[in-house]
Amino acid sequence: MNTIDISLDEFSEQARKSIPLLEAMELRFTRFGDYRLRVDVPLEPNINDKRTGFGGSISALATTAGWAVVSLLLRPRMGEYDVMVAESHIRYLAPATCNFYAIAAVTESAIKTFYGLLEKQHQGRLTVQVVVEQDGKQIAVYTGTYKVAQKPSL
Amino acid sequence: MNTIDISLDEFSEQARKSIPLLEAMELRFTRFGDYRLRVDVPLEPNINDKRTGFGGSISALATTAGWAVVSLLLRPRMGEYDVMVAESHIRYLAPATCNFYAIAAVTESAIKTFYGLLEKQHQGRLTVQVVVEQDGKQIAVYTGTYKVAQKPSL
Numbered sequence: 197m198n199t200i201d202i203s204l205d206e207f208s209e210q211a212r213k214s215i216p217l218l219e220a221m222e223l224r225f226t227r228f229g230d231y232r233l234r235v236d237v238p239l240e241p242n243i244n245d246k247r248t249g250f251g252g253s254i255s256a257l258a259t260t261a262g263w264a265v266v267s268l269l270l271r272p273r274m275g276e277y278d279v280m281v282a283e284s285h286i287r288y289l290a291p292a293t294c295n296f297y298a299i300a301a302v303t304e305s306a307i308k309t310f311y312g313l314l315e316k317q318h319q320g321r322l323t324v325q326v327v328v329e330q331d332g333k334q335i336a337v338y339t340g341t342y343k344v345a346q347k348p349s350l
Numbered sequence: 351m352n353t354i355d356i357s358l359d360e361f362s363e364q365a366r367k368s369i370p371l372l373e374a375m376e377l378r379f380t381r382f383g384d385y386r387l388r389v390d391v392p393l394e395p396n397i398n399d400k401r402t403g404f405g406g407s408i409s410a411l412a413t414t415a416g417w418a419v420v421s422l423l424l425r426p427r428m429g430e431y432d433v434m435v436a437e438s439h440i441r442y443l444a445p446a447t448c449n450f451y452a453i454a455a456v457t458e459s460a461i462k463t464f465y466g467l468l469e470k471q472h473q474g475r476l477t478v479q480v481v482v483e484q485d486g487k488q489i490a491v492y493t494g495t496y497k498v499a500q501k502p503s504l
Contacts, residue, residue, distance in 0.1 A: 214399035217407050220374030245368035251417070251435040252410030253371050259406045280442070281405040287437045 204228055207268065211260075218260060221253060225264060226297070231304055233265040236297040249292025249335065254328055258286060258338035261300035262324040266342050269307055270314075277314070277344050282321060284340035296330040298338075310344075319345045358382055361422065365414075372414065375407060379418060380451070385458055387419040390451040403446025403489065408482055412440060412492035415454035416478040420496050423461055424468075431468070431498050436475060438494035450484040452492075464498075473499045 202210075204225045212219040222241050227234040235257060242253035259281055266279045302324055313320045321343050328336040356364075358379045366373040376395050381388040389411060396407035413435055420433045456478055467474045475497050482490040 211399070214397075215404050215406075216395050216397065217371075217374060217404055217410075220371060220395075241370050241374075243368075243370065245365070246432060246434075250369050250371055250410075252369075252413045255409045255413055255438070256371075256404075256406030259409055263405065278400060280400075280445075283439075283441045284409070285437075285439045288435055291434075 202271075207264070211264070215260075217256060221256065223257065223260065228265075228268055231265075231269065231307060232299055232301045233261060233268060234297055234299050235261040235264065236295065238295045239292060242292075242296075246291070249296055249330075251288060254288065254292065254296070254336050255284075255286055255338075257296075257298050258300075258326040258328055258336065259284060259340060261298035261326050262338070262340040262342060265300040265302060265324060266322055266344065269302060270344065273311060276347055278347050280343045280345075282341045282343045284338060286336055286338040288336045290333065290335045292328075292330050292335045294330050296328060296335060298326050298328045300324050300326045314344065319343070356425075361418070365418070369414075371410060375410065377411065377414065382419075382422055385419075385423065385461060386453055386455045387415060387422060388451055388453050389415040389418065390449065392449045393446060396446075396450075400445070403450055403484075405442060408442065408446065408450070408490050409438075409440050409492075411450075411452050412454075412480040412482055412490065413438060413494060415452035415480050416492070416494040416496060419454040419456060419478060420476055420498065423456060424498065427465060430501055432501050434497045434499075436495045436497045438492060440490055440492040442490045444487065444489045446482075446484050446489045448484050450482060450489060452480050452482045454478050454480040468498065473497070 208225045244250035323341045326338040362379045398404035477495045480492040
């Protein structure tokens, strides 16, 4: 298990307040531990013209899940860093027909290597795997690379 | 020039009515011709915690631009088809600091080959290039592959 300095509810609230699209998506960070984060959205605000999950919502959900798992893993250990998506690939496997969620995961060895890199270089890139599912069935698979850098001093 | 059977304003309105995320993004289809479509969003509803364009919005904008250019190119010539994103790749080049827009383009030869394929097989896949820009400067480049299939009969 890894722990965080704020609750997931507080993290959801902060994220939704500063990123209006997450509020529109009604996105919630729902479970964090073992280097994995689950992020849920209801179907209705994320629906498309075919009454299934909108591709743009699925992609935004996966992008957010990857960003958030990196942010949450870094916060308690390394202090506050800026985490920015640099590149991503997504493959859509099946239409979403009900509420759906993303699970973003980083391996323990990858994050430990990354902590070491950040301690030396204060910046780096980390790749995250995300699956998007409904009822345990995959609807999309995503790989995102995130750039991590020290916050600019104010 | 290619023509469409509805105005871009009507297409924007229909899309925003059936896809609530596009309404939240305040997305507008603004220019269509020569196998290219421009799609605009204001920064404010698409901002992130760093006060720049949210990666999820940029990705949703590019996904939508690709979907829409294929839909608009098919409509007058082939009738109504379902267009669904199958796979995409995006690379983020610079933060968006003001209103931004996507330009989705298909080459004339690719779409003409695709019309022929659809006439024979009634389904297929088409790849679209999208650049996302602000003030003429690229902020992201996207490649998306879209699956096109006949609408299921009701």
